[in-house]
Amino acid sequence: MTDHITVNGSSHDLPGDPRVSLLDFLRQDLGLTGTKKGCDHGQCGACTVIVNGMRINSCLTLAAMHDGDSVTTIEGLGTPDAPSDLQKAFVAHDGYQCGYCTPGQICAATAMLEEIASGWPSDASEELSGDMSATPEEIRERMSGNLCRCGAYANIVAAIRDVAGTQQP
Amino acid sequence: MPIAGGTNLLDLMKLQVEIPEQLLDINRLGMTGIDDTADGGLRIGALATNTATANHARVRNDYPILSRAILAGATQQLRNKATTGGNLCQRTRCYYFTNIDQPCNKRDPGSGCGAIDGIARLHAVLGTSDQCIATYPGDMAVAMSALDARVEIATPGDGSRSVPVRDFHCLPGDAPWRDNVLEAGEIITGVTLPPPIGGKQLYRKVRERSSYAFALVSVAAIIDLEEGLFTRADLAFGGLAHKPWHDPRLSELLVGQKPSAALFDQAADLLLDSAQGYGENDFKIPLARRTLAAVLSEATGFGI
Numbered sequence: 001m002t003d004h005i006t007v008n009g010s011s012h013d014l015p016g017d018p019r020v021s022l023l024d025f026l027r028q029d030l031g032l033t034g035t036k037k038g039c040d041h042g043q044c045g046a047c048t049v050i051v052n053g054m055r056i057n058s059c060l061t062l063a064a065m066h067d068g069d070s071v072t073t074i075e076g077l078g079t080p081d082a083p084s085d086l087q088k089a090f091v092a093h094d095g096y097q098c099g100y101c102t103p104g105q106i107c108a109a110t111a112m113l114e115e116i117a118s119g120w121p122s123d124a125s126e127e128l129s130g131d132m133s134a135t136p137e138e139i140r141e142r143m144s145g146n147l148c149r150c151g152a153y154a155n156i157v158a159a160i161r162d163v164a165g166t167q168q169p
Numbered sequence: 170m171p172i173a174g175g176t177n178l179l180d181l182m183k184l185q186v187e188i189p190e191q192l193l194d195i196n197r198l199g200m201t202g203i204d205d206t207a208d209g210g211l212r213i214g215a216l217a218t219n220t221a222t223a224n225h226a227r228v229r230n231d232y233p234i235l236s237r238a239i240l241a242g243a244t245q246q247l248r249n250k251a252t253t254g255g256n257l258c259q260r261t262r263c264y265y266f267t268n269i270d271q272p273c274n275k276r277d278p279g280s281g282c283g284a285i286d287g288i289a290r291l292h293a294v295l296g297t298s299d300q301c302i303a304t305y306p307g308d309m310a311v312a313m314s315a316l317d318a319r320v321e322i323a324t325p326g327d328g329s330r331s332v333p334v335r336d337f338h339c340l341p342g343d344a345p346w347r348d349n350v351l352e353a354g355e356i357i358t359g360v361t362l363p364p365p366i367g368g369k370q371l372y373r374k375v376r377e378r379s380s381y382a383f384a385l386v387s388v389a390a391i392i393d394l395e396e397g398l399f400t401r402a403d404l405a406f407g408g409l410a411h412k413p414w415h416d417p418r419l420s421e422l423l424v425g426q427k428p429s430a431a432l433f434d435q436a437a438d439l440l441l442d443s444a445q446g447y448g449e450n451d452f453k454i455p456l457a458r459r460t461l462a463a464v465l466s467e468a469t470g471f472g473i
Contacts, residue, residue, distance in 0.1 A: 018192070021179070040183065041180050041183060042176055042180055042246070042247060045244065045246060048246055054220075054249040054250075055245060055246050055249060056246050056249050056250050057176070057246045057247065057250075059179075060175055060176045060179045060180060060247075060250070061175050061179065061250065062172075062175065062179070062192075064194070065172070065175065065194050065196065108245075108246065111245075112245070115245070120220070120224055121223070121224070121229070121236065121240060122240055122245075123237075123240045123241050123380065125240075128229040128233055128236050128237070129226075129229050129230070140380070141379075141380050142245060144244055144380035144381040145243075145244025145245055145246045145247065145381060
């Protein structure tokens with residue numbers, strides 16, 4: 001037991017109240033309001049963050065359960081002065097309108113591209129093993145946990161394909 | 170109450186359907202291993218995530234139906250947290266169960282069942298009772314039922330017992346508050362799969378969206394043919410009942426027979442001989458018939 005959690009490289013004490021969700025901890029306690037509360041029930045993906053390399057819905061876990069874990073939020077992926085490749089691609093492809101789902105989309109997509117590179121299959125994959133690729137069908141399936149009420153999906157997929165394409169060996 | 174992935178429990182706590190006084194985080198108990206068993210099968214630890222299970226080389230190679238079923242469920246974010254034990258114990262998505270202002274004999278015994286004469290699109294057509302028509306919503310367990318897996322349970326006093334997945338979940342009967350056979354003080358430690366049986370393994374999930382939606386009807390099938398006759402037809406169904414539905418009469422009917430549209434129809438007749446619709450879910454009965462036929466057709470190469 002360590003009683004701390006690492007967020008974007010910095011160590012923080014866990015909240016005293018064990019009932020605080022990781023989402024509320026990030027937003028309220030740490031002031032990292034990039035991660036959004038869309039539904040608070042794991043149905044929209046706006047709260048997606050990366051914990052120990054895995055993308056999860058931060059609304060459906062308690063901060064206290066992540067003692068010793070390492071969390072990356074959208075703030076940790078890039079800054080206005082040094083945006084990540086996906087952040088740049090979302091701007092270039094107009095992959096958002098209101099922007100509310102966007103941090104979750106980018107956190108999810110960041111992890112998703114690594115999952116594809118690691119050969120994780122999806123429901124859209126022809127084969128369960130072998131190389132996986134970021135086709136539009138695969139992207140849509142793998143990103144199905146991130147809803148966009150503005151309907152920017154076509155441009156979100158284009159932004160992700162752009163980055164995936166430049167990552168192909 | 171133990172908490173593992175928390176993706177069902179915390180959701181239900183926010184809805185005040187589950188109101189535990191204490192949560193015990195069991196994530197540091199180990200039980201994450203996915204290991205070969207002495208007879209060549211596989212033991213999946215209770216805390217192995219859906220992702221770890223679906224991605225495991227032995228599961229992908231030897232039990233592809235299990236990978237396919239897991240990947241058909243939820244989203245990557247949820248699968249990264251959901252555990253094997255938790256997924257087996259997940260609760261129904263019935264709208265009356267999840268809304269505390271609605272009558273529900275499962276959540277609030279004796280209060281009635283709002284679904285029976287209400288909104289019942291997701292609800293059961295097999296094994297129902299006049300107290301509850303809820304469905305078990307998971308996919309993984311349907312594949313495990315087809316595979317005839319066993320649930321390993323630790324009992325109080327350092328004991329253990331093993332229950333077939335097919336017998337793990339209950340039918341509602343007169344005690345709809347019981348989802349499964351776990352007794353107080355018991356906890357799932359893992360699931361064991363028998364040695365691989367090969368065959369054509371399919372999981373077909375019919376749902377209203379192409380992703381991130383519960384099954385209206387799903388079919389898990391492990392099919393083998395020799396010289397044009399069925400030698401194996403292990404089937405389980407999701408979306409139809411309070412548990413993954415397995416009817417041993419189906420493989421008794423099919424094994425030894427030549428695939429044909431008429432035979433597939435006979436199998437559906439058996440599957441659905443006690444089926445009862447509740448209005449909004451009447452469609453599940455012909456849908457189950459057609460999905461079963463489509464799966465048997467795909468598995469055998471016999472067109473319908």
